[in-house]
Amino acid sequence: MTATTQILRDYLERLESELPFGKKEKREILLEAEDHLIEDAQRDEASGMDASEAERRATRRFGEPQALARRFAEERAPAIELRGVTKRFLTPAGTAYTALRDLDLSVHVGEFCAVVGPTGCGKSTTLALISGLEPPSEGEVLLDGEPVTGVSRAVGYVFQVDAVFPWKNVLDNVATGPRLRGVDRAQANRLAQDWIGRVGLTGFERYYPHQLSGGMRKRAALAQTLINEPRILLMDEPFSALDVQTRTLMENELLQLWSATKSSVVFVTHDLEEAIALADRVVVITAGPGTVKGTYRVDLPRPRNVSEIRFHPEFALIYQEIWNDLRDEVLVSYERSKRIVS
Numbered sequence: 001m002t003a004t005t006q007i008l009r010d011y012l013e014r015l016e017s018e019l020p021f022g023k024k025e026k027r028e029i030l031l032e033a034e035d036h037l038i039e040d041a042q043r044d045e046a047s048g049m050d051a052s053e054a055e056r057r058a059t060r061r062f063g064e065p066q067a068l069a070r071r072f073a074e075e076r077a078p079a080i081e082l083r084g085v086t087k088r089f090l091t092p093a094g095t096a097y098t099a100l101r102d103l104d105l106s107v108h109v110g111e112f113c114a115v116v117g118p119t120g121c122g123k124s125t126t127l128a129l130i131s132g133l134e135p136p137s138e139g140e141v142l143l144d145g146e147p148v149t150g151v152s153r154a155v156g157y158v159f160q161v162d163a164v165f166p167w168k169n170v171l172d173n174v175a176t177g178p179r180l181r182g183v184d185r186a187q188a189n190r191l192a193q194d195w196i197g198r199v200g201l202t203g204f205e206r207y208y209p210h211q212l213s214g215g216m217r218k219r220a221a222l223a224q225t226l227i228n229e230p231r232i233l234l235m236d237e238p239f240s241a242l243d244v245q246t247r248t249l250m251e252n253e254l255l256q257l258w259s260a261t262k263s264s265v266v267f268v269t270h271d272l273e274e275a276i277a278l279a280d281r282v283v284v285i286t287a288g289p290g291t292v293k294g295t296y297r298v299d300l301p302r303p304r305n306v307s308e309i310r311f312h313p314e315f316a317l318i319y320q321e322i323w324n325d326l327r328d329e330v331l332v333s334y335e336r337s338k339r340i341v342s
């Protein structure tokens with residue numbers, strides 16, 4: 001193997017680990033990328049170019065593997081798409097209440113998207129629509145380009161309040177998904193054990209939820225969801241009930257787990273700092289009826305440590321920009337809530 005071949009191989013391996021796709025799609029993309037790279041390399045070698053120059057040329061032409069992977073992801077159909085979605089609920093008084101109006105949102109394959117907005121703006125409703133738990137009143141909701149017709153197995157959901165079963169211990173809770181899919185108990189337990197390890201709960205398999213701290217219950221809930229390897233992960237203010245230290249730990253762990261799976265994430269929070277620290281993109285929703293007020297790209301480097309990324313000089317700039325949009329919506333929502341109380 002020549003030095004250039006080795007460089008190509010390294011490049012493609014790095015690209016492979018960054019691509020947020022399934023095996024088959026990855027193979028297609030890698031073969032295509034390889035063709036281009038080999039053509040270039042042959043030309044370079046024929047011209048007697050040395051190895052390091054060849055690598056510099058490959059990187060210049062294709063960019064960093066991470067950037068190239070992102071480009072591939074953005075060229076595909078979005079993993080999640082809401083087009084002109086309006087959602088009305090029937091109130092107990094029998095009138096219609098519009099929770100969302102004309103909302104457009106799309107999330108690329110492997111993208112981490114955070115949704116922020118004041119209380120009651122329709123964040124949870126948005127997730128309910130994506131998950132298929134609720135149908136839109138108008139507009140379309142698509143997953144991988146296909147209309148959502150019901151609850152999909154591709155979707156995992158983590159709520160603010162843990163959805164772990166109180167009567168099951170950690171092992172049985174985490175093994176629930178595989179058991180429901182028909183995996184036999186021994187194999188389901190092995191998988192569960194593995195995920196319990198990944199979320200740092202080894203040794204607590206036999207504990208029941210009430211015997212765990214809030215942070216540990218959250219870890220169990222994460223393992224219970226991630227064991228199903230959802231391509232789409234919906235999270236509804238999952239860490240808002242945790243103390244600050246535990247929360248930071250959990251956010252970092254989530255980023256680690258996500259970077260290994262490359263699922264597409266919609267993470268709902270009312271905390272702008274959390275949104276920026278975690279996401280590739282932040283979407284601001286207006287005070288109800290919710291619609292998209294602005295979308296911001298967060299180009300902070302990864303892998304990130306959420307407690308350190310806050311001190312990145314770009315962070316404050318991004319925060320300022322988004323807060324300018326969000327502040328007005330929070331004020332509107334706050335004024336309304338005062339009117340209701342008084």
Ligand SMILES: Nc1ncnc2c1ncn2[C@@H]1O[C@H](COP(=O)(O)OP(=O)(O)O)[C@@H](O)[C@H]1O
Binds near residue numbers: 091097117118124126
């Ligand atoms: N099933 C429902 N029936 C009637 N109204 C609902 C229902 N679900 C949500 N709403 C209303 O829709 C609005 C948006 O709710 P939600 O999506 O939970 O907001 P958020 O998560 O942003 O706080 C709220 O005013 C809420 O009361």
Ligand SMILES: [Mg+2]
Binds near residue numbers: 123124
């Ligand atoms: Mg909510």
